[in-house]
Amino acid sequence: MAVMNSQQLKNKIERQVKRIRKAERNHRQSLPSVGTLGLVMILPIIGAVYLGHWLDDKVEGYSTHWTISLLFAGLVIGIFNVYFLIKE
Template sequence: MNTTNSHEKLKRSIEQQAQRIRKADSEQSSLLAQTVFIGTLGLLFVVPMVAGAFLGNWIDHQMSGYSASWTLNFVVLGTLLGGVNVCVFVRRH
């Protein structure tokens, strides 16, 4: 009787471990999914920076004389915003 119980416990334990392994294999990210994730991070960081550069350049050209102060300020602001975007995205995923 005692050996039957121990065999049943061992069998259940092995089946639980096998289920955990199958679940881990099915949840593992593919190379394509990882590439898309990294590409998304890049876009989330670069797009606000480039948009800030274009907006700052447009404002600078609207003012008399040449100045790059708005461009530089908006590039820095875009970089900070891009960093926040990446942090929020990584925390959610």
């Protein structure tokens, strides 16, 4: 078993501290992104469906044309939101 001198031990501990600090910094930066992915995906869909339902209520008779159309539009917007958030 090799015996380390004090300088080698100091260098090893400094490398470990730097590695731990880098991991903590990266972990803190990724948490807000993960937490908001669901919101940036779901909120446009919910808003679009709500708007579509409101528009369908303004049309005479039973219709879901606007609701379904805006559902897909909200889905596309949500996908783009997630893409641009991950791209950052």
